[in-house]
Amino acid sequence: METLDHIVVNTLTGMDDAAALFEGLGFTLTPRGHHSLGSVNHLMMTPGAYLELVGVPPTGLQRADVLDSPLGLNGLVLRSGDADETFDTLARRGLSPSAPVSFSRPVTVDGRRSEARFRTVRVPAGLFPAGRVYFCQHLTPDLVWREEWMDHPNGFDGFGVLTVTSPDPAAQVARYEGLCGGTAAASGSGWRLGTDGCEIDLVPGGGDAFAKIGVTFRDLDALRSRALALDGVEWRDETPDRASLWIPSLRLHLECGRRP
Template structure:
């Protein structure tokens, strides 16, 4: 495969399947600001946890009505990595030229309540083949209405959440998978002491380590400080908070199959 155009990470997806209410309650208790429940025209629902760059998405399916099959077919927990596209048609052409065999662009929308009016947030996505990226869903997203997603009122989190910095992939073939993600991100994979790494144009590290099966295994998040989320996690029965260094900790949400590696921004 040839290298594609350099791409930033748009967002990372946690699949809650039919358990959105509980997942949203846990993240709210931990001090994240969640966007109001969104309902996609394709049959899925979501909440977002925004940053100025890549954001975290909880996705699931509604209890009634149309239910998006690719969400139902996807693993529970951390299962999606989405790159940003400025033009879905150009992205499709570049990926095809690179030998990745993407799906043709798919358009969908969801209504956003702005208080005085309701507007449709519109998107176009280009999916990558599951057999080449078995860890989870990997695709590109073009935001036709970014002003309805990145809004000031959703950017501030009581727990100080600032950014996503690491996405870890376990794989039986970490070198092979790193090479494939590097093609998609338009970067060159680098060997590390733990395995392999691809750093995207927006400085998010996709780390590849050896594992028995292919899966997204952990997410690295940066906070202004860890005191608020530490206190919230310690008071939440469904989560485990383990301090690993002075300004670093691992947050495990067993019920969602999530491992979040948390770092204070002061620990550079």
């Protein structure tokens, strides 16, 4: 079973508004990063996987795979311990990976400027039409997982279920099994399979999409009070320990739950 590294929300050129909204919801955002490939980001860290807002600057170098991707929930990123080994593993599984790509972004920690460095391995977009799917090797994890970025006023602490819709989910099950290194189980009208960090539900739908992501919190009280006081979001309580949060400006559906 592979390990979840992070989930990506694409803001396109709207990073300023998206960052302000997530801060208003009580997430702690890392300082804005500027990737060498031509993208910008903020992270919302946990000790395990993290949530990423990614976008492109309004002018200058703009990362094509971000600019050409839909707004909203658009990235499933699994963790690689060694990008070259990941490439070989994915090739054996028949997923036709691209050669590893290296990139970086400046990070200032304790007043000192450093470079956070990464290597990624991607699979062809046509194999996973719901969104961008790739593996990420962190060469400098100490510049990403830092204690000062993991304390969220709303209690954010991880992920639940990523729901993936497809007109023909049966045709995609084997690809997701190859991606995640596990076996899917029938679940309702679809299939469920796991990563270390979140589960994936592959279900029938009108189009290929990452439809929603489960996000977990120590409790929902802090998030609820912030969401109800904030313009631009729609909050609906479903049970005492579960709620739906819709962000129209990002076409983003979060299923919010209390960590058991």
